[in-house]
Amino acid sequence: MSTGTLYDKVWDLHRVAELPGGSTQMFIGLHLIHEVTSPQAFAALKDMQLSVRCPERTIATVDHIVPTLSQKRPFLDPLAEEMLSTLESNCTKHQINFYGLNSGQQGIVHVIAPELGLTQPGMTVACGDSHTSTHGAFGAIAFGIGTSQVRDVLASQSLAMNKLKVRRIWVDGILNKGVYAKDLILYLIKSMGVKGGVGYAYEFAGPAINALNMEERMTICNMSIEGGARCGYVNPDSITYNYLKGRPYAPKGQAWDRAIEWWGKLSTDSMATFDDEIKFNASKISPTVTWGITPGQGIGIDEVIPILESIPVCERSIAEEAYTYMNLKPGQPIAGVPIDVCFIGSCTNGRLSDLRDAAMIAKNQKVAKGVKAFVVPGSEQVSKAAKNEGLDELFLSAGFEWREPGCSMCLAMNPDRLTGRQISASSSNRNFKGRQGSATGRTLLMSPAMVAAAAITGEVTDVRNLLDVSE
Amino acid sequence: MLVNKKYIYESMNSSFTFPKGQIANIKGRCMSLKGDDIDTDRIIPARYLKCVSFESLGSQVFADDRYQGNGSHPFDLDKNQGSTILIVNRNFGCGSSREHAPQALMRWGIRSIIGESFAEIFFGNCLALGIPCAIGSSELIKEIQDLIEFDNSEEFIFDLKKEQLFNAKTNWDIKFQSGVQEMFLTGQWDATSTLIKNSSKLNDLMAHLPYLQNFNPVKLN
Numbered sequence: 001m002s003t004g005t006l007y008d009k010v011w012d013l014h015r016v017a018e019l020p021g022g023s024t025q026m027f028i029g030l031h032l033i034h035e036v037t038s039p040q041a042f043a044a045l046k047d048m049q050l051s052v053r054c055p056e057r058t059i060a061t062v063d064h065i066v067p068t069l070s071q072k073r074p075f076l077d078p079l080a081e082e083m084l085s086t087l088e089s090n091c092t093k094h095q096i097n098f099y100g101l102n103s104g105q106q107g108i109v110h111v112i113a114p115e116l117g118l119t120q121p122g123m124t125v126a127c128g129d130s131h132t133s134t135h136g137a138f139g140a141i142a143f144g145i146g147t148s149q150v151r152d153v154l155a156s157q158s159l160a161m162n163k164l165k166v167r168r169i170w171v172d173g174i175l176n177k178g179v180y181a182k183d184l185i186l187y188l189i190k191s192m193g194v195k196g197g198v199g200y201a202y203e204f205a206g207p208a209i210n211a212l213n214m215e216e217r218m219t220i221c222n223m224s225i226e227g228g229a230r231c232g233y234v235n236p237d238s239i240t241y242n243y244l245k246g247r248p249y250a251p252k253g254q255a256w257d258r259a260i261e262w263w264g265k266l267s268t269d270s271m272a273t274f275d276d277e278i279k280f281n282a283s284k285i286s287p288t289v290t291w292g293i294t295p296g297q298g299i300g301i302d303e304v305i306p307i308l309e310s311i312p313v314c315e316r317s318i319a320e321e322a323y324t325y326m327n328l329k330p331g332q333p334i335a336g337v338p339i340d341v342c343f344i345g346s347c348t349n350g351r352l353s354d355l356r357d358a359a360m361i362a363k364n365q366k367v368a369k370g371v372k373a374f375v376v377p378g379s380e381q382v383s384k385a386a387k388n389e390g391l392d393e394l395f396l397s398a399g400f401e402w403r404e405p406g407c408s409m410c411l412a413m414n415p416d417r418l419t420g421r422q423i424s425a426s427s428s429n430r431n432f433k434g435r436q437g438s439a440t441g442r443t444l445l446m447s448p449a450m451v452a453a454a455a456i457t458g459e460v461t462d463v464r465n466l467l468d469v470s471e
Numbered sequence: 472m473l474v475n476k477k478y479i480y481e482s483m484n485s486s487f488t489f490p491k492g493q494i495a496n497i498k499g500r501c502m503s504l505k506g507d508d509i510d511t512d513r514i515i516p517a518r519y520l521k522c523v524s525f526e527s528l529g530s531q532v533f534a535d536d537r538y539q540g541n542g543s544h545p546f547d548l549d550k551n552q553g554s555t556i557l558i559v560n561r562n563f564g565c566g567s568s569r570e571h572a573p574q575a576l577m578r579w580g581i582r583s584i585i586g587e588s589f590a591e592i593f594f595g596n597c598l599a600l601g602i603p604c605a606i607g608s609s610e611l612i613k614e615i616q617d618l619i620e621f622d623n624s625e626e627f628i629f630d631l632k633k634e635q636l637f638n639a640k641t642n643w644d645i646k647f648q649s650g651v652q653e654m655f656l657t658g659q660w661d662a663t664s665t666l667i668k669n670s671s672k673l674n675d676l677m678a679h680l681p682y683l684q685n686f687n688p689v690k691l692n
């Protein structure tokens with residue numbers, strides 16, 4: 001059993017009661033809701049004649065179903081319109097703060113909560129969405145929940161939970177030029193497997209992690225869930241505090257000083273013990289791309305698609321399924337695979353620094369003929385900040401489309417989709433069969449800079465080659 | 472969309488109520504649904520997941536199977552309407568974790584499921600909704616299914632404490648997974664109600680949590 005980790009301390013701070021059957025009732029410090037997983041939960045509250053326990057700890061936005069071309073109401077898709085208006089009326093009825101379209105603060109739930117300073121060290125954060133693990137970047141314990149648990153949190157501001165084990169993932173070294181946080185997390189998932197983290201919270205630590213900025217840490221924690229870990233976190237430090245300072249919900253004045261002192265004490269002790277520990281070295285990582293149908297099926301840009309014999313026996317059947325579905329051959333290099341659609345966005349890589357990284361590649365270049373490339377900022381604030389820097393113009397003149405904020409082509413709940421057998425280079429987090437809206441559509445996950453490189457060349461390309469050129 | 476209106480029934484149970492509190496027994500008629508590995512995609516096809524409430528799911532349960540069955544599916548047979556106890560075979564509810572599957576069954580009117588075995592997540596989702604799932608040997612399940620397929624006009628009582636399905640004439644022993652029986656008998660299957668009960672403890676905790684108290688000094692245990 002772990003002791004003295006941030007996870008242990010946050011767990012102890014939020015324990016309300018031990019429940020019969022062995023689980024623990026945990027207080028939830030921040031409950032984020034959106035249009036997809038909340039309506040049934042609100043309906044259940046009504047059925048049970050209950051109200052929202054802590055509306056002031058509940059924050060809503062709309063992201064999954066919003067169109068990114070025109071956000072004029074009513075939406076063309078009546079079901080999407082119904083989902084949004086249901087959320088609006090639930091928020092009004094229960095006096096929940098709702099950051100809707102054109103509020104200036106709308107966006108993907110995991111992008112806006114950090115931007116607003118809602119996500120803070122030492123909190124428990126829950127949201128009916130598996131990528132809630134993103135918020136762990138701040139030293140919060142943050143995890144996704146199902147609809148019946150959304151109902152529980154609405155009704156009681158708490159959840160019945162079982163304590164996880166803690167695995168420390170220590171990353172030495174430093175990421176090389178052209179290698180990004182996305183490459184690091186794809187590499188970690190590939191190394192530990194998509195089920196490797198089941199039953200664990202991941203603590204990301206070590207020199208390579210400490211060197212990451214907050215947006216990069218969010219990218220890492222965001223995909224903890226793709227490695228099977230329900231939550232992942234980074235201990236808070238001066239980078240965390242500098243990011244938070246001055247944000248709307250961050251503590252102010254003397255409270256800020258007290259907060260920093262408290263946050264500092266929450267970090268994992270030097271004498272802490274872990275249930276498990278694994279070490280990696282960041283300097284060995286190349287730009288990483290998935291070739292298959294799980295986020296664990298990744299390879300370095302200079303590698304070939306693994307042959308069956310090189311794959312562990314238990315993963316061979318999914319590999320065979322992937323060869324067929326992706327129409328890629330074992331032994332074939334991943335570099336050079338032609339791309340139809342390039343998507344830059346999502347809660348993994350739709351933040352300002354992601355757009356800047358991609359823009360650096362797209363600058364003074366043109367999207368290859370026949371490729372559809374588009375950029376979807378993660379939030380209205382990201383969009384505004386990017387426009388201030390002229391990134392929208394830069395992308396547009398390179399032949400990218402510039403869209404309104406939302407989840408977009410990360411998943412198939414809005415008009416942005418692949419069609420038929422199209423293959424995408426995508427900065428999102430899931431490459432499951434059919435994830436991007438076509439039952440036969442194919443997804444290659446990679447960093448935003450790598451997506452931009454694919455857009456310019458029309459094929460999977462080592463971004464480091466283009467970086468050298470642009471210097 | 473693959474929906475044959477003719478065979479989509481509204482919930483047959485007009486006095487429709489959700490399971491609540493302690494559940495000691497389930498009364499009603501039984502219906503049989505034969506087959507191993509019946510997955511959640513069959514119980515409720517994926518296209519019904521994009522919805523704002525679970526309300527209409529009752530009429531959509533097994534939508535595609537029923538469409539193909541053209542009236543002969545167990546959920547369409549007149550004699551099965553109003554049944555509350557569903558008798559199934561091996562690995563019932565496998566597939567995705569969607570809560571929509573037990574929701575659809577519950578809203579159609581099913582209050583308990585007895586089978587040879589259940590998929591784990593489905594079992595957990597049923598527990599969260601107050602639908603007891605109990606287990607019988609394959610011989611026993613076959614015996615029950617054969618009997619009720621022949622004639623299911625009789626009411627049964629599923630007694631959770633005695634772990635028996637019985638009526639005046641017949642009596643079968645069935646089993647619960649350990650721990651689950653107690654959760655139903657005491658009402659603790661209902662996580663929401665259990666959590667709400669500790670409201671004052673929750674208030675105490677909130678009063679001491681630094682980030683809710685403007686970070687005024689609080690001892691860190």
Ligand code: SF4
Binds near residue numbers: 108129410411428429
């Ligand atoms: S961007 Fe994708 S992964 Fe993130 S919340 Fe939206 S749909 Fe989910």
